Amino acid sequence: MPVDNAIGTFFVEFSKFDIQSVGMALRALSRDSLFVEHAERLLDFDARLKLLERMAFARQVPASVMAELEACMLRARQLHVHREDVARNLTPERARARPPSHGGPKSRGSQRRNADLSRLAELESLLVPPLERIQEYTEEAVQLQHVMQGITAQLDLHIAGGLPATGTG
Numbered sequence: 001m002p003v004d005n006a007i008g009t010f011f012v013e014f015s016k017f018d019i020q021s022v023g024m025a026l027r028a029l030s031r032d033s034l035f036v037e038h039a040e041r042l043l044d045f046d047a048r049l050k051l052l053e054r055m056a057f058a059r060q061v062p063a064s065v066m067a068e069l070e071a072c073m074l075r076a077r078q079l080h081v082h083r084e085d086v087a088r089n090l091t092p093e094r095a096r097a098r099p100p101s102h103g104g105p106k107s108r109g110s111q112r113r114n115a116d117l118s119r120l121a122e123l124e125s126l127l128v129p130p131l132e133r134i135q136e137y138t139e140e141a142v143q144l145q146h147v148m149q150g151i152t153a154q155l156d157l158h159i160a161g162g163l164p165a166t167g168t169g
Contacts, residue, residue, distance in 0.1 A: 029155055065158065086129060
């Protein structure tokens with residue numbers, strides 16, 4: 001089913017942003033790889049973004065880069081909400097089971113079951129975004145990866161050319 005494939009692609013691209021892109025930015029600000037590994041393993045998505053923001057502030061990242069980082073994190077948090085909504089509204093069955101078709105005339109019970117399944121499918125379609133929306137979410141996740149890569153490059157330049165490292169982060 002195309003929607004299922006699109007949802008899977010969206011989850012993969014969002015995970016790439018979450019794990020790779022945010023992790024690279026954290027590593028740019030903290031040369032302590034053990035610290036970053038622990039943060040990645042122990043902190044949820046929002047907490048990692050907060051850590052990233054606080055580390056950038058502590059490293060006195062230029063205001064223009066901070067503004068880019070904050071805008072990226074705002075978009076990422078919004079996309080994370082969409083990702084959680086999609087994940088929460090997926091059902092294991094995903095209405096794959098169709099009512100059995102009988103060759104003979106339909107009984108009142110099978111008509112009722114078909115009507116119930118039809119209503120269930122309508123409700124599910126309200127919960128799971130349409131294919132176009134899922135594709136938009138995927139494009140946003142890919143864009144966020146590229147934006148965060150650009151920010152990470154700027155963070156690398158800032159740290160390499162400037163201020164001494166302080167603290168554990």
